[in-house]
Every structure is written in structure tokens, then in C-alpha cells.
Amino acid sequence: MTGKLEGRKAVITGAGSGMGRAIAVRFAAEGAAVAALDLDRAAAEATASTIAQAGGSAHAVQVDVSNGASVGAAIAQSVSALGGIDVLANIAGILDGYAPILDTSEELWDRILGVDLKGVFLVTKAALPAMLEGGGGTIVNMASIAGFVARGGGVAYTSAKHGVIGLTKQMAADYGLQGVRVNAICPGAVETAMTKRILEEGELAVIESINAVPAGRHAQPEEIANLALFLANDESSFVHGAAYVIDGGWTVV
Numbered sequence: 001m002t003g004k005l006e007g008r009k010a011v012i013t014g015a016g017s018g019m020g021r022a023i024a025v026r027f028a029a030e031g032a033a034v035a036a037l038d039l040d041r042a043a044a045e046a047t048a049s050t051i052a053q054a055g056g057s058a059h060a061v062q063v064d065v066s067n068g069a070s071v072g073a074a075i076a077q078s079v080s081a082l083g084g085i086d087v088l089a090n091i092a093g094i095l096d097g098y099a100p101i102l103d104t105s106e107e108l109w110d111r112i113l114g115v116d117l118k119g120v121f122l123v124t125k126a127a128l129p130a131m132l133e134g135g136g137g138t139i140v141n142m143a144s145i146a147g148f149v150a151r152g153g154g155v156a157y158t159s160a161k162h163g164v165i166g167l168t169k170q171m172a173a174d175y176g177l178q179g180v181r182v183n184a185i186c187p188g189a190v191e192t193a194m195t196k197r198i199l200e201e202g203e204l205a206v207i208e209s210i211n212a213v214p215a216g217r218h219a220q221p222e223e224i225a226n227l228a229l230f231l232a233n234d235e236s237s238f239v240h241g242a243a244y245v246i247d248g249g250w251t252v253v
């Protein structure tokens with residue numbers, strides 16, 4: 001590895017599984033000290049231990065990104081463990097089972113928006129003061145192709161991911177001059193626990209849509225981590241408020 005994040009202090013949510021885990025492992029391999037945050041404490045610890053075994057530096061922190069008090073405590077713990085924050089990757093998220101509006105209860109709407117959109121708001125708001133104190137940094141938000149088009153989820157998920165792109169743009173406009181770059185990643189189908197669940201339980205039309213990828217396959221989490229690394233390090237120094245589609249061509253057909 002090339003040390004593209006040497007000396008940086010990185011907080012990653014959703015680090016216990018899938019893309020969050022791949023991003024935490026990759027950032028650590030590139031020299032970052034990592035706080036691996038997840039709702040699932042054991043999963044966060046497993047990621048931290050994988051990083052430590054490879055010679056990297058990682059701290060596992062339990063958090064519910066949809067809960068302000070939990071986020072406040074987790075970010076305080078991360079700042080104290082890392083000594084600051086230079087990089088934030090908001091990756092934690094949940095899917096809504098591709099439910100259309102008539103099948104979306106108020107509870108489901110609140111749960112999906114709570115994790116997928118409010119979670120990004122809460123974690124970013126809590127982490128930003130430490131980032132500004134250190135002179136700025138980079139934020140990578142996990143949106144989705146569902147942040148651009150329909151058919152990437154149900155109404156709650158699609159609304160939340162469109163919101164993540166809006167939040168990303170507004171943050172870039174508000175904090176660019178203070179040295180904070182904020183960008184979003186918009187993957188198509190990636191081979192993770194989330195995709196596995198929908199491929200096992202979803203309706204045939206949903207499964208066919210997920211599988212209709214010009215690349216002829218789904219992404220590996222590590223391929224998404226490559227893009228996260230680009231947006232987190234100085235190679236992307238003029239990229240502000242962008243939403244990068246990485247979908248194997250899913251949205252071109």
C-alpha cells in the first residue's frame with residue numbers, strides 16, 4: 001500500500017460489515033488511525049482486530065447513528081482515542097425492502113430516514129468541530145444510485161439517499177472555505193449482507209433489476225473502498241460536493 005492517508009485520523013460508521021468494513025480496512029492499510037463505528041459492537045471489534053492483525057491502528061466504538069446521545073458519546077470516544085478527526089466516512093445504512101409508499105408504515109419511514117439520512121446529519125454535526133479544530137478534512141457520505149434514480153430501493157430508501165446527496169452539496173458549499181471537502185459515493189449493487197438479503201427475499205422484478213448490470217456482475221466492497229480512498233485523500237483536492245456513481249453501468253440502461 002502507498003500510505004495515502006498516513007498520519008490521518010479516520011472515523012468510519014457501518015465499519016462492522018460490507019463497504020464500511022472494506023473502507024476501514026483500506027484506510028488503515030493506507031496509514032490512517034481508524035475508529036471503526038457500528039451498531040453491532042462485536043462486528044466493529046472484529047474489524048478493528050483485522051486491522052490490528054495487519055499492523056494497523058484501530059479502535060472499535062459502538063454507536064447507533066440514528067440516536068443523538070449515542071452519536072455524541074461515540075464521537076467523543078473516537079476523538080479521545082484518535083486525538084482528532086481528519087476523515088469521516090458515513091457508511092452505515094439500512095434498506096427498506098423496496099417497499100412502495102402504500103407498504104411503507106410511518107415506523108418504517110422513520111427508521112430508514114433515521115439511519116440513512118438523520119444518521120449522516122448527526123454524525124457529521126458531532127464530528128465537524130474536531131475536524132475544523134484540526135484545520136479541515138474530508139467527508140465521504142454513502143449515498144447510492146437510489147440518490148439519483150428510482151428502482152434502487154423503496155420510497156423511504158430512495159428519499160433518504162436523495163437527501164444524502166443534498167446534504168453533501170450543502171455541506172460542501174458551507175464548509176469548503178474552512179478546508180472541509182464533502183463528497184458522496186453512489187454505488188449500484190455491491191456484494192454485501194444487504195444485497196444478499198434482498199436477492200434472497202425480494203420479488204422477482206427487484207432481483208432482475210438488481211442483476212441487470214452492463215458490467216455483468218455486482219461490485220466487491222473493495223472496489224467501492226478504492227473510490228472512498230480517492231475522495232478521502234489529497235488526490236481529489238479539487239473535488240467538492242460531488243456525487244460519484246459507481247454502478248457497473250446500472251443507471252445507463
Ligand SMILES: NC(=O)c1ccc[n+]([C@@H]2O[C@H](COP(=O)([O-])OP(=O)(O)OC[C@H]3O[C@@H](n4cnc5c(N)ncnc54)[C@H](O)[C@@H]3O)[C@@H](O)[C@H]2O)c1
Nearest residue numbers: 014016017018019039064065092093144189190192193194
Ligand atoms: N449493498 C449495496 O448494494 C449498496 C448499494 C448502494 C449503497 N449502499 C449503502 O452502503 C452502505 C453500506 O451498506 P452495505 O451494503 O455495506 O451493508 P451491510 O449491511 O453489509 O453493512 C451495514 C452496516 O451498518 C451497520 N448499521 C446499521 N444500522 C446502524 C446504526 N443505526 N448505527 C450504526 N451502524 C449501523 C450495520 O450493523 C452494518 O455493519 C449503506 O448506507 C447502504 O445503504 C449499499
